Amino acid sequence: MSNKTTKGRRDFMGMALGGFTALGGLGALYAMKRTWDPLPSVKAAGFTTIDLKDAPENVLITEKWRGKPIFVLKQSKEMMAKTTEKTKKRLIQIGDAHYMVSVGLCTHLGCIPGYNPEKESFLCACHGGTYDATADVTKAPPPRGLDIPPFKIDGTKLVLGETGPEYEKMLADGTTLAV
Amino acid sequence: MAHFEKANSIGEWLDQRLAVETLKRVLQTEYWIPKNINFLWAMGMVLAATFGILLVSGIFLLMYYQPNVNSAFDSVNYTIMSEVGYGWLWRHIHGVGASIVFLIIYIHMFTGIYYGSYKKGRELIWLSGMGLYVAFSAEAFSGYMLPWGQMSYWAGMVITNLFSGGSLHADGLVEWIRGDYVPGQAFLNRFFMLHVLLIPLAIIGLIVLHFGTLRIPHVNNQDGEEIDFDEAAKLYKEGKVKESKVIPFSPVFLSKDVLVMGVYFILFFYLVFYHFEFAMDPVNFDPANGLKTPTHIYPEWYFLWSYEVLRPFSTNIGLIAFAIAQVIFFLLPFLDKSPNVAPASRRGLFKFWFWAMLIDMLVLTFMGKLPPEGIWSVIGLVAALVFFALWIALPIITAKEKKL
Numbered sequence: 001m002s003n004k005t006t007k008g009r010r011d012f013m014g015m016a017l018g019g020f021t022a023l024g025g026l027g028a029l030y031a032m033k034r035t036w037d038p039l040p041s042v043k044a045a046g047f048t049t050i051d052l053k054d055a056p057e058n059v060l061i062t063e064k065w066r067g068k069p070i071f072v073l074k075q076s077k078e079m080m081a082k083t084t085e086k087t088k089k090r091l092i093q094i095g096d097a098h099y100m101v102s103v104g105l106c107t108h109l110g111c112i113p114g115y116n117p118e119k120e121s122f123l124c125a126c127h128g129g130t131y132d133a134t135a136d137v138t139k140a141p142p143p144r145g146l147d148i149p150p151f152k153i154d155g156t157k158l159v160l161g162e163t164g165p166e167y168e169k170m171l172a173d174g175t176t177l178a179v
Numbered sequence: 180m181a182h183f184e185k186a187n188s189i190g191e192w193l194d195q196r197l198a199v200e201t202l203k204r205v206l207q208t209e210y211w212i213p214k215n216i217n218f219l220w221a222m223g224m225v226l227a228a229t230f231g232i233l234l235v236s237g238i239f240l241l242m243y244y245q246p247n248v249n250s251a252f253d254s255v256n257y258t259i260m261s262e263v264g265y266g267w268l269w270r271h272i273h274g275v276g277a278s279i280v281f282l283i284i285y286i287h288m289f290t291g292i293y294y295g296s297y298k299k300g301r302e303l304i305w306l307s308g309m310g311l312y313v314a315f316s317a318e319a320f321s322g323y324m325l326p327w328g329q330m331s332y333w334a335g336m337v338i339t340n341l342f343s344g345g346s347l348h349a350d351g352l353v354e355w356i357r358g359d360y361v362p363g364q365a366f367l368n369r370f371f372m373l374h375v376l377l378i379p380l381a382i383i384g385l386i387v388l389h390f391g392t393l394r395i396p397h398v399n400n401q402d403g404e405e406i407d408f409d410e411a412a413k414l415y416k417e418g419k420v421k422e423s424k425v426i427p428f429s430p431v432f433l434s435k436d437v438l439v440m441g442v443y444f445i446l447f448f449y450l451v452f453y454h455f456e457f458a459m460d461p462v463n464f465d466p467a468n469g470l471k472t473p474t475h476i477y478p479e480w481y482f483l484w485s486y487e488v489l490r491p492f493s494t495n496i497g498l499i500a501f502a503i504a505q506v507i508f509f510l511l512p513f514l515d516k517s518p519n520v521a522p523a524s525r526r527g528l529f530k531f532w533f534w535a536m537l538i539d540m541l542v543l544t545f546m547g548k549l550p551p552e553g554i555w556s557v558i559g560l561v562a563a564l565v566f567f568a569l570w571i572a573l574p575i576i577t578a579k580e581k582k583l
Contacts, residue, residue, distance in 0.1 A: 038358050039365065062470055067361035069470045108494055110340040111333065112472035126337065126476045127490050128551035143346065143494045177348065 047161035049154075052099055058133075060115040062104060065149055065160045069104035069112055071135065079120055079133045087134040089175045090145060092166065094156055101158065102135045102146035103179055113146075122146075148176035207429035211412050213400040214426055220398065221439035222287040227386070228440055229280045229447075236272040237375070244325065246371035248364050251327035252466045271455040277319055278458040279447060281481035284312060292511070293533055295520040296399035302512040303392040309509045311385045314378055319479065321374035327367060328463030329473050335362040335370070337476060345495040361469055403520035475550060483547030484540045490551055491560035500563065507570055514573045517580040525583065528576040532569060539565050 048065040050072065055061055057076040062069050075083075075091060075098040083091070091098040104112050111126035121138065122131040130139040135146035152164030170176050186192035194200045212220075243263050245254040259266035288308070291297055297305035320338060324331045339362070343353045358365025397408055406424050414423035426432055450457070462473045478486050489501035519526055523533040539562055546559035 033355075036355055036358060036369070038354055038360075042359050042363075042365070064470060067359065067363060067469055105336075109337040111337065111476060112470070114472075114474070125472065125474045125550075128556070140493045141490075141497060179350075 047159060049157055049159050051157050052094060052097070053156040055099065058117050058120065060117075063160075065103075068149075070149060070160065071100065071102050071104040071115075071146065073100040073115070073133060073135075074098070075100065075133060082120075082132075083134060087132065087136045089170070089173065090134045090136060090148065092151070092153070092158070094153060100134050101151065102148050102176075104146065106142055107137070107144050107146060108142040144177070147179045149179050207433075208427050209412065210394075210428040211408050211415075211425040212398060212428050212432040213404075213406055214424055215400040215402060215404065216398070217401060218439050219286070219290040221436045222283055222290060224433070224436040225440055225443050226280065226283050226287060228444075229276055229283060230382070230386070233273060233276045233280065234379070236269040236276065239266075239269040240273055241375060246325070246368050248327060248367055248467070251325065251367060255326045256464065268451075271451050271458075273322075274458040275447065275451045275455055277322060278479065278481070279450065280315065281319070281479075283443075284315060285481070288312070288508075289537060291399075292536075293523045294399050294401065295403055295515075295522070295526075297512045298515065298520050299518075300396040301392075301399065304389065304396065305512050306509060307385055307389040307392050311382065311389060312508075313505075314382045314385055316482070318374060318378045318382065319481070321370045321378060323479070324362075324367060324370045325374060326463060327467045329465040329467060329471075330460050330463040330476070332362055332467035332469065333472055333476050334478065335366060339366075341498065341501070345498045362467075399520065401522065403522065405520075477548055480544065480548070483545075484543040487543040487547035487559050488563045488566060490547070491556060491563055500567070504566065514570065515577045516574050517577040519580060519583045521583055527580055529580060532573060532576060535565070536569050539569065 046066050048063060048070070050063050050070070052072065052074070055072055055074040057074045058079065059074075061072040063072060064070065080098060088098075090100065090102075092101055093099075106113050106124040106126065106129055108124065108127055108129055111124050113122035113124040113129070113131060115122050120133045122135065124130070124142065127141050128139070129137065129142040131142070131145060132138050137143070137145050148167070148170055149160050150163045151167050152159045152162040153166060171178060183195055186195055190199070240259060243254060243259050243266065245251055255270070259270055261267075291305065291308070320334070324335050335357075339353055339356050342356055343349050354360060357363070358369060397406070400406070408425065411423045411425040415425055415427070420426075460479075465473075477483065485501060485504045488504040489497045491497070492500055515529075517526065517529065523530045542558065542562040543566065546555055546562060549555040549559075551559070
């Protein structure tokens with residue numbers, strides 16, 4: 001057999017081996033990526049119902065949804081007087097009452113801001129960001145107000161994790177980002 | 180079958196099969212180290228020894244630690260600390276070691292910067308060393324998650340949130356890294372794996388590479404002098420030990436290393452036995468609680484400078500600044516345009532650059548620990564800006580440097 005054909009055969013074998021190895025490598029990478037994904041059981045657990053009927057004014061209530069804290073703050077008349085056109089959009093109205101409902105994680109890096117009822121504002125101790133009573137940002141570094149979780153109004157109850165028309169409107173006009 | 184003669188000693192028997200004599204010559208007795216060095220040249224072996232101690236103490240902690248969100252906290256704070264015989268010793272060695280190893284890493288780095296030990300053939304030493312710095316940082320962070328206290332949980336939350344990339348909102352990536360919406364069981368388990376297997380493997384590989392990169396350019400010396408190692412080695416082997424500029428790594432240089440290590444370990448074990456609390460944040464003795472952030476979150480001291488680079492800016496600029504600060508030191512050999520390998524004190528403006536950088540990083544470190552309020556915020560911002568200004572100035576001032 002001539003050198004030329006040997007070389008051709010070796011090249012072919014090399015390329016075939018390399019090709020199959022690359023294929024197997026890509027498959028392995030995909031399997032590794034999938035192994036790091038959140039489990040289906042983790043993704044499926046995700047609906048919380050909270051009743052807003054008995055929430056007192058200007059007292060922060062913390063609920064839990066998908067392991068994250070959810071802030072509920074019923075607005076008093078004085079607090080409503082301070083809202084602007086923009087920040088009012090952040091509130092959920094049930095009957096005459098207005099509620100601030102949001103994910104209690106700072107939009108900067110995810111610490112839980114603390115509420116000061118006298119100042120009617122939130123302070124994130126990690127990097128010094130502040131929010132008003134509607135959880136809109138008033139001092140950087142947070143880039144935006146606290147995110148509002150997907151919700152559906154059901155009488156005086158709120159189902160977190162489901163998407164109702166009020167939430168869709170908030171998403172559409174940019175009041176909140178999808179969580 | 181290769182041909183083997185009958186061996187007359189165990190040494191000879193091993194040499195026939197493993198070439199141990201050759202190995203010993205190449206790695207020890209004929210691996211040449213300049214004489215003109217000081218105690219700062221011992222930091223490499225001090226680091227290697229500290230890594231060894233972290234490995235051994237870690238092995239014993241691993242025997243009782245439970246990577247489970249319900250039992251991790253108690254397995255550390257109850258089982259290891261009060262039930263396991265001498266469990267407290269391993270924990271305090273591991274905690275103190277993890278903190279002190281960064282002090283030595285920073286001394287080792289700034290020694291290299293001061294003497295210009297990253298230039299003219301020594302670039303790979305610097306790059307592999309920076310790789311080790313990054314790997315040690317990842318190792319420290321993943322280990323910090325394991326006791327599953329409040330600081331573990333919230334450091335995990337904040338650091339993984341960095342990967343959302345600010346306005347990019349890559350929340351999917353963050354959830355992928357965590358394996359959950361928030362740090363939970365999947366998160367603890369995978370960081371446990373990283374801490375005890377994958378990152379230590381990478382560190383061991385990088386240490387071998389770091390030693391390998393040192394082989395051909397050899398270690399630097401106090402004057403940055405270019406030494407003819409073949410000639411110096413020849414003199415030494417001829418018995419002209421005094422005239423030669425070099426000594427063998429082992430046993431001569433190593434005996435100096437061992438002296439420095441002796442002093443170091445007295446200090447190390449003094450801290451382990453009497454002042455371990457500096458490495459044990461009191462907040463982390465509260466179990467992890469996803470519904471309550473500690474009032475003041477700060478990283479361990481060795482991450483404070485880069486944390487302070489992130490903190491004074493808005494999210495996006497802060498993230499970019501932080502990302503640059505993490506990698507900028509990798510570029511040192513390429514941003515330093517001067518041909519001189521010499522101590523900073525003889526390099527004109529670079530002398531001021533070196534001390535300004537060192538002091539600026541100390542200021543950033545102190546500001547990172549203080550609450551982000553009032554005057555501290557302002558000083559932090561100025562120090563962060565100075566940090567970047569210094570890096571911009573580096574290629575300019577080094578390009579103008581006179582050749583020595």
